[in-house]
Amino acid sequence: MGFDQLTGQEAVKARLKDITSAPSACSLLFSGPEGIGKHLYARETAKAVLCMDRKPEGACGKCASCKYIEAGTHPDLVEVEPTEGRKNIRIADLREVVRDAQVKPQISAKKVIIVNADKTMSDCQNLMLKxxxxxxxxxxxxxxxxxxxxxLRTILSRVTELNFREYNDEQMRSILKQNGASDLDEDKISFLITFSSGIPGKALSLINDPDFMEERDYIFDMMMRMPRMGYTDILYDEFSYFDKNRDKMDELLLLMVWTLGDMAAAIATPDPAGIKNADKKTQIKRFVSDNPAVTLINISNAEKAITDYIDGSRVNTSFETACCNMLLRIHKELCYEKDR
Ligand SMILES: [Zn+2]
Incomplete structure (x- = not known):
């Protein structure tokens, strides 16, 4: 019940229980990466603040106020987001919210305003500051x-900041399972947990993005196929894949780095732990045994090709030149035996 039904964030939960049990007004700032659960915690905090029968662990979950929150119709809770089609919150919209907030609450003892501060420009921030x-x-x-x-620094000095940290693997697993990932196999869940660096929102959006799993399989297979490819495969087929997915380049590069890292782990020990592509461990081990001439030095050179690409893309090189160059360098390292 209350905050205890939420997974992890123990320090934040302890403070929220304290804060919401005190009857005074307050201004809170929830900070932490996108997808970490700030909004979920904000709703639970609002529920506890507005609850008519508040318990030490937070909202009672049973009173009229709690029911209204669950139905999304509580008259004393306002959530401020940009209106449809807009990137940021309009000053006129926020002004209206602030003005209405001065009127006494309708059913609870307090009013709660949740503002998506990532979507506020300086005009809105100045208004909030006042x-x-x-x-x-x-x-x-x-x-x-x-x-x-x-x-604004002046805003920061007027709020109590609660910082949300990344979840550990066990917490991530439990959050993902509560949110509909229970039909995925364990190794796939492990991969998603690692890829999303302890941020549940990121993992959940990847689960619901069929393109991502396809891209990930494509990149992994491409790396596995590299030793059998010729230059033309690289310069036509593989380059055209990257060209089509230019807007996802960061993601693709990360997937390549991970596959190389897994190869290195499998070269270093016969049964590596901590493989990032946990669901593809057998293929990685097979790659290593089929290509005994590929050494840790080759892998590190291939990784260097990727970091050079990243450094180069900050200056003005053409995408085509930089990308083909990177792919050819990786290919050369993974075809070590053939080339010599
Ligand atoms: Zn309640």
Whole structure:
């Protein structure tokens, strides 16, 4: 019940239980990467603040206020997001929210305003600042922000910041399973957990993105096929794949780096632990045994080709030249035996 039903973030939960049990108004800032669960916690915090029968662990889950929150119709909770089709929150919309907030709450003892602060420009931030400087007694602000360097320093000095940390593997596994990933096999879940670096929102969006799993399989297979490829395969087929997916280059490069890292792990020990492509361990081991001439030095040279590409893409080289050059260098390293 209350905050305890949420996974992980123990330090944040302990503080929220304290804060929401005190009857005073407050202004909170939830900081941490996108997808970490700030919004989920903000709703639970609002629920606890507005609850009519608050428990030490948070909202009761049973009173009229809790029911309204669950139905998304609580009159004393406002969530401010950009209106449809807009990138940022409009100052006029926020002004209206701030003005309405001065009116007394309708059913609870307080009002809660949750603002997606990532979507506020300086005009909105200045308006929020005014409101934070002279807070109404009944008002609780919760700002959600994934990059606090973009907030006015004066705002930062007026809020209590709670920082959300990445989840460990076990917590990620439990969050993913609660959110519909239970029909995926364990190794695939392990891969997604590692790829999303402890951020559940990222893992969940990848699960729901069929393109991602396809891209990932493509890149993995391409790396496995490299020793059997010729130059023309690289310069036509493989380059055209990257060309088509230019907008996902960061993701593709990361997948390549990971596959190389897994190859290195399998070269170093016969039964490697900590393989990132956990569901493809057998193929990686087979690659290593089929290509005994590929050494750790080759792998590190291939990784260097990728970092050189990344460094080069910051200056103005053509995508075609840089990408083909990178692929040919990786190919050369993985075809070590054939070339010599
Ligand atoms: Zn309640």
């Amino acid at each position: 409101s934070l400087e002279e807070p109404d007694e009944h008002l609780v602000y919760i700002l959600l922000c994934s990059d606090t360097s973009k907030l």
